[in-house]
Structures are given as C-alpha cells and as structure tokens.
Amino acid sequence: xxxxxxxxxxxxxxxVLFCYFLPVFKKGTPESYEMTKKNLxxxxxxxxxxxxxxxxxxVLMLVSIYFNFNITLDFQRFPEQxxxxxxxxxxxxxxxxxxxxxxxxxxxxxxxxxxLFSLHLKAAALPLPVGISFYTFQILSYVIDVYNGESxxxxxxxxxxxxxxxxxQLIAGPIVQYGDIAxxxxxxxxxxxxxxxxxxxxxxxxxxxxxxxxxxxxVFSQIQGGDVxxxxxxxxxxxxxxxxxxIYFDFSGYSDMAIGLGRMFGFELMQNFNxxxxxxxxxxxxxxxxxxxxxxxxxxxYIPLGGNRKGTARTVRNILIVWTxxxxxxxxxxxxxxxxxxxxxxxxxxxxxxxAVLEKMPKAxxxxxxxxxxxxxxxxxxxxxxxxxxxxLGAMFGGGAGFTDANTAFLLLSNGFPFAVMTAxxxxxxxxxxxxxxxxTHLIVQAVGYAAVFALCVACLVSDxxxxxxxxxx
Amino acid sequence: MKKEAFTxxxxxxxxxKNNSVIYLCITLGFLLCLFLAGAAMLLTxxxxxxxxxxxxxxxxxxxxxxxxxxxSFMRDYETYLTDQFPHRDAWVSLRAGxxxxxxxxxxxGVFRTKSGFLLEKQTPFDSSxxxxxxxxxxxFLKKNKTLSSxxxxxxxxxxxxxxxxxxxLRQDDQQKQLKDIHAMLKGVDLKWVSCLKQFEGxxxxxxxxxxxxxxxxxxxxxxxxGLNKAWKLGVKAENYTFYPVAxxxxxxxxxxxxxxxxxxxxxxxxxxxxxxxxxxxxxAQGKKTATxxxxxxxxxxxxxxxxxxxxxxxxxxxxTADTENALLLFKDSYANCLIPMLTPYFSKIVVIDPRYxxxxxxxxLEETTFTHVLFVYNANTFLEDRSLAPLLKSAN
Numbered sequence: 015x016x017x018x019x020x021x022x023x024x025x026x027x028x029x030v031l032f033c034y035f036l037p038v039f040k041k042g043t044p045e046s047y048e049m050t051k052k053n054l055x056x057x058x059x060x061x062x063x064x065x066x067x068x069x070x071x072x073v074l075m076l077v078s079i080y081f082n083f084n085i086t087l088d089f090q091r092f093p094e095q096x097x098x099x100x101x102x103x104x105x106x107x108x109x110x111x112x113x114x115x116x117x118x119x120x121x122x123x124x125x126x127x128x129x130l131f132s133l134h135l136k137a138a139a140l141p142l143p144v145g146i147s148f149y150t151f152q153i154l155s156y157v158i159d160v161y162n163g164e165s166x167x168x169x170x171x172x173x174x175x176x177x178x179x180x181x182x183q184l185i186a187g188p189i190v191q192y193g194d195i196a197x198x199x200x201x202x203x204x205x206x207x208x209x210x211x212x213x214x215x216x217x218x219x220x221x222x223x224x225x226x227x228x229x230x231x232x233v234f235s236q237i238q239g240g241d242v243x244x245x246x247x248x249x250x251x252x253x254x255x256x257x258x259x260x261i262y263f264d265f266s267g268y269s270d271m272a273i274g275l276g277r278m279f280g281f282e283l284m285q286n287f288n289x290x291x292x293x294x295x296x297x298x299x300x301x302x303x304x305x306x307x308x309x310x311x312x313x314x315x316y317i318p319l320g321g322n323r324k325g326t327a328r329t330v331r332n333i334l335i336v337w338t339x340x341x342x343x344x345x346x347x348x349x350x351x352x353x354x355x356x357x358x359x360x361x362x363x364x365x366x367x368x369x370a371v372l373e374k375m376p377k378a379x380x381x382x383x384x385x386x387x388x389x390x391x392x393x394x395x396x397x398x399x400x401x402x403x404x405x406x407l408g409a410m411f412g413g414g415a416g417f418t419d420a421n422t423a424f425l426l427l428s429n430g431f432p433f434a435v436m437t438a439x440x441x442x443x444x445x446x447x448x449x450x451x452x453x454x455t456h457l458i459v460q461a462v463g464y465a466a467v468f469a470l471c472v473a474c475l476v477s478d479x480x481x482x483x484x485x486x487x488x
Numbered sequence: 489m490k491k492e493a494f495t496x497x498x499x500x501x502x503x504x505k506n507n508s509v510i511y512l513c514i515t516l517g518f519l520l521c522l523f524l525a526g527a528a529m530l531l532t533x534x535x536x537x538x539x540x541x542x543x544x545x546x547x548x549x550x551x552x553x554x555x556x557x558x559x560s561f562m563r564d565y566e567t568y569l570t571d572q573f574p575h576r577d578a579w580v581s582l583r584a585g586x587x588x589x590x591x592x593x594x595x596x597g598v599f600r601t602k603s604g605f606l607l608e609k610q611t612p613f614d615s616s617x618x619x620x621x622x623x624x625x626x627x628f629l630k631k632n633k634t635l636s637s638x639x640x641x642x643x644x645x646x647x648x649x650x651x652x653x654x655x656x657l658r659q660d661d662q663q664k665q666l667k668d669i670h671a672m673l674k675g676v677d678l679k680w681v682s683c684l685k686q687f688e689g690x691x692x693x694x695x696x697x698x699x700x701x702x703x704x705x706x707x708x709x710x711x712x713x714g715l716n717k718a719w720k721l722g723v724k725a726e727n728y729t730f731y732p733v734a735x736x737x738x739x740x741x742x743x744x745x746x747x748x749x750x751x752x753x754x755x756x757x758x759x760x761x762x763x764x765x766x767x768x769x770x771x772a773q774g775k776k777t778a779t780x781x782x783x784x785x786x787x788x789x790x791x792x793x794x795x796x797x798x799x800x801x802x803x804x805x806x807x808t809a810d811t812e813n814a815l816l817l818f819k820d821s822y823a824n825c826l827i828p829m830l831t832p833y834f835s836k837i838v839v840i841d842p843r844y845x846x847x848x849x850x851x852x853l854e855e856t857t858f859t860h861v862l863f864v865y866n867a868n869t870f871l872e873d874r875s876l877a878p879l880l881k882s883a884n
Contacts (some may be wrong), residue, residue, distance in 0.1 A: 015562070020569040024526040031519065066562050207507075210514035217518075229587070423656030424593075431591040457510045465517065470586060472525075476570050476579040477746070 060179035071143035122346035145185035182275035188306035202280035212277030219270025227264035246419035584746025601652035679718035700739020795824035823864035
C-alpha cells in the first residue's frame with residue numbers, strides 16, 4: 015500500500031488510528047499491557063499494509079523475522095561459547111544477504127555470468143519484494159548490534175516484529191537502526207501536541223509527493239519517453255533537472271510522511287533529508303541525502319573494513335567498496351553500479367586532490383559544481399540501462415537534435431513557473447519562513463496552510479493518473 | 489503554496505495553554521477529514537458511470553483467492569475508491585484550476601485556446617498505417633467499379649484554429665496530412681470532398697463544439713453541400729432546417745480538461761417533411777425506429793449521441809425517396825449528424841462503423857445492390873484507424 019493512495023488515507027489509516035488509541039484497559043493497568051496492545055495493533059496493521067502490496071512476499075518477511083529473532087536470542091543464551099556465537103552470527107548474516115541477493119540480484123548475476131561465459135542459464139527472475147532492501151538492512155543492523163553487544167537481544171517477538179514491520183518506514187525508509195528505537199518499543203507516549211506535529215509533517219510529505227514530485231515527474235517522463243535522438247540539449251537539461259526535483263521531493267516526501275506517521279504513533283524517527291541541494295561538496299551532499307542509508311553503510315561496512323585508519327590505500331579501497339555497494343543497493347543494474355562508483359571516485363578526488371582548491375573557491379561556485387555533479391549523476395540513476403543513460407547524456411551535450419527541439423519552447427513555457435517554485439523550495443529558499451511575532455498566529459497560519467495543501471493532495475489523488483512509486487528497484 | 493521548512497517549535501514553548509487549543513484543532517481536524525471522507529466513501533451509493541467524464545466508473549472489485557494473491561484486488565480497489573470518491577468532479581476541477589493557474593496549458597492531452605475552445609492534439613502521420621488503409625480503399629473500389637464513391641475527411645478543430653493554439657506547441661501540419669492522404673488515394677475514381685474548401689468564409693468557431701471533439705451540424709452541412717457538388721444530388725439548401733435541441737452540452741473534452749463552465753448548443757439539421765420519411769433498423773440490437781435522433785440522449789451527459797443514438801456497428805435506413813440509389817456508408821462518429829441530410833437522396837442507406845462491425849462485409853454487399861459508397865471520417869480518427877482496412881480487405 016502506498017501512503018499516497020485513497021485506500022491508505024481514508025480506509026487503512028483511520029481504522030488503524032482508531033484501534034491504536036482505543037482504550038481497552040481500565041485505569042491502573044500496568045503500562046506494559048497498554049504497550050503490548052499498541053504494538054500488537056501496529057504490527058498486525060503493518061502486516062496488512064505490506065500484504066496489500068505484496069500478498070505473497072509477506073510470508074517471506076515473516077520467516078525472516080522469526081529466523082532472525084531466534085538466532086539473535088541464541089547469541090545471548092550462550093555468551094561464553096564464542097565460537098558457537100560467531101558461527102550463528104555468520105549464519106544469520108549470510109541468510110539475510112542470501113535472501114536479499116536471491117530476490118534482488120539473482121537475475122542480474124545470471125545475466126552477467128551468461129554474458130561472461132556465453133552461457134544460457136535461466137534466471138528465476140522473481141518480482142522484487144517491495145521494501146526488501148530497507149527491512150533487510152534494519153534486520154542486519156539489529157543482528158550486528160546484538161552480536162557486538164551494543165544492544166541487548168529483544169526478548170519479545172512482538173516487539174521485534176513491530177520494529178521490522180513498522181508500516182510508516184517499511185517500504186521507503188528511513189532505515190531505522192535498532193539502537194535508536196529499542197527503548198521506544200517498550201515505552202512511548204503520544205500527546206496532542208506531538209500528534210499534531212506529526213500531522214503537519216505528514217501533510218508536508220504528502221504535498222511534496224503528490225503536488226510537487228508527481229507534477230514535475232510527469233514532465234520528465236514525457237521528455238525521457240520520447241526519442242532520444244530528437245532531444246535538444248535544452249530540453250534534455252530541463253528534463254534531467256525535472257527529475258532532480260522529482261526524486262528529491264518524492265523521496266524526502268516519503269521520509270516526511272514516515273516521520274509524521276511515526277510521531278502520530280509515538281515514535282521519533284531520524285531525519286532523512288536535510289536540504290541536500292544546498293550542499294557545497296559531494297561529501298556535504300551525502301551527509302544531507304538519505305542520511306539513514308549513508309549512516310548505515312558507514313557504521314556497518316566502512317568502519318568494519320577499517321575506515322580511514324589504516325592508511326591511504328586501504329581508505330581508497332574502502333571508499334570504493336562502500337560506494338559501489340551503495341550504487342548496487344539502489345538497483346541491480348550496471349547503471350546503478352556506475353552511479354555509485356561515480357560518487358566513490360568523486361569523493362576520493364574531492365578528498366585527496368581537490369580539497370585545497372575547493373577551500374579557496376567561492377561558496378556559490380562550490381554549490382554550482384556540486385549540483386552539476388549531482389544532476390549528471392541522476393542521468394545514470396534515472397535511466398533504464400547504462401546505454402540509455404549514455405544516450406541521454408549525449409543529448410544533453412548536443413548529441414541529439416542540437417541545441418533545441420520542436421517542443422522546447424512549449425515545455426519551458428508550460429512548466430516554467432512550477433519548476434521555478436520547486437527549485438526555490440529545494441534550494442531552501444523557504445527554509446526559514448518569516449515568523450509572526452505571535453507564536454500563536456504563526457501556528458494558525460501554518461495549520462491553515464497545511465489544510466490547503468491537504469485539500470490539494472486529495473484533488474491530485476482523485477484526478478491524477480500519474481502517481482508512481484519510484485523505489486521498486488531498491 | 490507549501491512552506492518548505494517547518495521547524496517544530498522547541499519543546500519548552502509547546503506546552504503553553506493558548507497553543508494547546510490549536511494543536512487540538514489540528515489533530516481533530518485531521519482525524520475528522522480521514523474519518524468523514526472514509527465514511528462518506530463507504531456510505532455513498534456507487535455510480536455506474538460518470539456523467540461529466542462520459543465513462544464507466546470502476547466498481548467494487550470481487551474478492552477471491554486469486555485476485556487477492558495476484559494483487560489485482562488491491563489495485564482495483566484503489567481505482568474503485570478514487571473513481572467513486574465523493575464529489576469527484578469538484579476535486580477534478582479544483583486540480584485543473586490550480587494547474588491552469590500555475591501556467592499549465594495542457595490537461596490530459598487537451599489544450600485550451602485563447603477564445604476558450606478546447607482542442608485535442610492532432611494525430612501524427614503514420615505512413616505505413618496509412619498506405620495500408622488507402623491501399624485497402626483503392627482495391628475495394630477497383631473491385632466494385634460500379635459504385636460511385638466519395639470521401640469526406642473532416643479536418644479537426646486544431647487545424648482551423650491553428651493560430652489560437654498555445655505558443656510553442658508544435659504538431660504535424662494536418663493540412664499537409666490531408667493532402668498526402670488525397671495523393672495516396674489517386675488512381676481510383678474517388679470523389680474527394682475538400683472540407684477546407686467548403687469551410688472557406690465560415691467562422692471557424694461555428695464549425696466545432698467548444699467542449700467536444702466533434703464538428704457542429706453546420707460544419708457537417710457544409711461538407712454535405714460539397715458532396716452534393718461531387719455527386720450532383722440536386723440538393724436545395726432551403727429544404728433544410730436547423731433546430732437547436734440542447735443549449736447545455738458540455739462535451740468529452742470538457743471532462744478531460746476539467747472545465748465545468750463552458751456550454752455548447754446542439755442543433756439538428758433535417759430535410760423538410762415533403763422530402764419523405766424513413767425507418768431506421770439497428771440490426772444487431774433488433775431495434776426499429778422512425779427517427780434518426782434519440783431525444784432521450786439529450787437528458788444525459790453526452791448530447792452528441794442524440795444523432796443516431798451513438799455509434800452502432802450497422803444501421804439500415806430505408807426511406808420513401810423515389811430513387812434507385814442505395815448508399816453504403818463507412819464512418820466514424822463525425823458522420824452521425826450528417827446522415828439525416830442524406831435521406832432524401834437514397835432509398836436505402838447502410839451505415840457501417842468498422843470499429844464495431846464484426847460481421848461479413850461480403851454479405852452486406854450481396855444483400856443490397858449499392859450504387860454509391862461514401863467514407864466519412866475525421867482526420868484524427870482516420871490517421872490511427874486500424875479497423876477499416878481489414879474490413880475492406882475481407883470483402884472479396
């Protein structure tokens with residue numbers, strides 16, 4: 015189920031909220047009873063939520079939860095048997111990687127083996143379970159933390175299942191690390207203030223997705239869908255800039271919705287985007303874009319590999335490994351690998367070659383350069399394959415239909431205004447809106463504004479046919 | 489507009505009494521929206537079709553093990569909810585209004601001109617499709633040499649209102665398309681009725697509906713007069729009268745565009761009583777009537793269906809006209825308002841809409857000794873037609 019659907023907003027969410035807050039215990043009942051009931055509602059709701067989109071793969075998720083729950087309990091049961099613990103740990107990690115690998119990378123692997131050895135192996139090519147990359151990473155963070163002794167194993171299957179399945183962040187993140195949320199699984203409160211904050215953040219995210227991302231995304235898919243040889247350079251640039259806006263508003267919109275929904279249920283989830291398009295270096299960009307993913311790779315891959323503590327050669331190796339994997343995480347295809355490696359190389363370049371120059375550069379220039387790199391990166395990310403990315407890139411530099419094409423003027427005129435508004439938003443122009451002196455007035459204006467946004471979202475929901483989910487390949 | 493940055497107030501300031509009312513309002517307002525909309529969706533009775541959009545609406549999907557496991561139930565359920573959403577029309581026009589305000593000049597492939605006309609984009613020229621189609625027409629005419637043949641290929645509104653199209657919009661030149669098709673049809677004795685010539689001098693705004701993709705009855709009459717010249721039918725214009733039958737027609741382009749205010753007038757054009765009477769037989773439907781108009785369609789949304797009652801596979805019109813002439817008519821919906829004008833000149837008219845006709849054309853040809861064959865299409869439909877060529881080829 016998607017957040018931006020009528021089924022979610024007007025059937026699923028009201029029913030879940032009702033059940034979640036329905037008081038069933040008398041006053042004076044221990045809090046743990048209340049939490050158990052709330053977790054149970056949330057967990058069951060999340061399973062329905064997942065099964066709505068993946069009626070078959072929900073079983074896979076349940077198996078995965080049950081397996082990981084038991085194996086981590088075993089770590090703790092026999093802490094003195096180090097070898098046994100290690101064996102179990104390796105088994106758990108392999109199991110999770112195998113599940114992810116089988117469903118996500120098997121067809122890609124088979125295709126490349128065939129190409130390499132001129133074989134004709136058949137790939138199983140099962141459809142990719144939605145959100146598998148997100149929840150597998152959450153499970154891995156848990157297994158590793160428990161193994162390292164950073165967290166205690168969760169003794170309650172219900173709480174563990176709630177952590178993994180929690181529908182607000184299940185299918186598009188943020189990737190919640192177990193340590194950040196362990197306490198909240200046992201103890202959390204919802205106040206009216208917290209809930210209303212959650213509502214505002216949720217509506218903001220919904221607006222980003224429904225009003226901004228879908229509208230500008232339709233422009234891009236129109237441009238990308240045409241013949242690349244008939245594409246003028248201006249149109250090609252305009253198209254990829256539209257995609258740049260789409261992916262940001264879409265993805266950060268999903269994260270906002272997750273954070274907002276989380277708050278309605280009493281959770282505090284981490285911020286996942288922090289105005290990435292205001293970044294002044296590649297490193298800066300990645301500390302602002304999909305923060306929970308970069309944080310995950312840093313903690314569970316980069317640092318265990320030795321990070322930057324074992325000399326330059328090792329650091330270079332580690333950075334390249336991490337970024338190739340980051341690329342691969344986003345999709346099993348060469349264009350994603352290229353996209354990841356592109357960032358890895360640029361980060362190395364920035365770190366070892368360009369650092370001194372970068373420091374002397376004016377801020378504005380650094381910003382423009384960073385965005386140029388990011389935008390070109392999206393060409394690889396948005397393409398179906400490596401070759402179509404290359405063709406599009408060619409068109410951006412005049413290899414298509416020259417400077418402009420027949421549609422350029424019409425596209426710019428029709429979409430210029432929304433494009434400008436969205437660009438200004440993405441660049442953080444309204445990051446700190448003028449505050450009214452009276453905090454109360456400020457809140458009221460905000461509430462009315464968000465009510466209008468919500469109404470418009472409903473209008474889009476009802477009338478638009480273009481409402482894509484971009485993360486099916488993640 | 490949306491505020492991009494929303495910074496939660498610091499926790500210390502939040503607890504103040506005067507703000508807690510607002511928090512409560514936000515919370516209750518949101519919950520009320522969800523619950524009320526949810527309840528309204530479940531409680532309002534489902535509609536079979538949308539009057540405004542002129543289409544069948546999705547109904548509640550059937551729940552079964554197979555629709556559940558393949559996910560089709562869930563997908564259909566979402567379509568069902570949005571199709572049956574309370575006050576759907578109002579939401580759609582809110583959406584269209586906002587997007588027009590932000591400079592969008594196209595909604596779902598429909599454009600609005602400065603004079604308030606809604607126009608469809610022209611169909612691009614597909615030469616392989618068209619050479620097959622024109623080839624089929626030519627070989628059909630060669631095989632049926634005794635038939636006098638003519639073609640009315642109506643241009644679309646976007647050609648006549650070209651200078652009003654949004655700035656910068658490039659599309660194929662339909663005038664050239666028509667010329668090319670005419671050239672491709674050379675080599676047989678097919679009379680080509682040039683609508684553009686017939687339309688000369690007329691105000692383009694009277695030739696098409698503002699809210700619909702069809703031509704008006706006036707435009708059809710101009711084309712009919714062109715046919716008269718080609719076939720020397722001896723039509724007297726004064727024998728025809730125009731009657732307005734509806735003034736509140738809001739066509740399919742309105743619905744697609746999300747425009748709700750524009751209204752058009754529908755007129756019918758009929759020959760005087762003295763020109764004879766006729767009966768109309770809808771063969772597949774087994775329906776016989778004495779009129780080419782369905783006045784009950786004027787109560788509904790798509791008032792263009794007043795002509796012939798809409799599109800049917802095969803309609804047989806028998807008239808009291810004192811002539812041996814019998815007409816075979818291949819057509820799309822543009823012909824529907826033109827057919828009543830033909831009745832005084834043919835004793836029998838067989839109307840075939842190849843998009844719906846699945847029977848044998850040879851049988852039709854054997855049944856009646858035709859003297860004339862006429863093709864009436866609009867350019868957009870003709871350029872993407874895939875049903876006429878196989879039908880004509882089937883008649884050997």
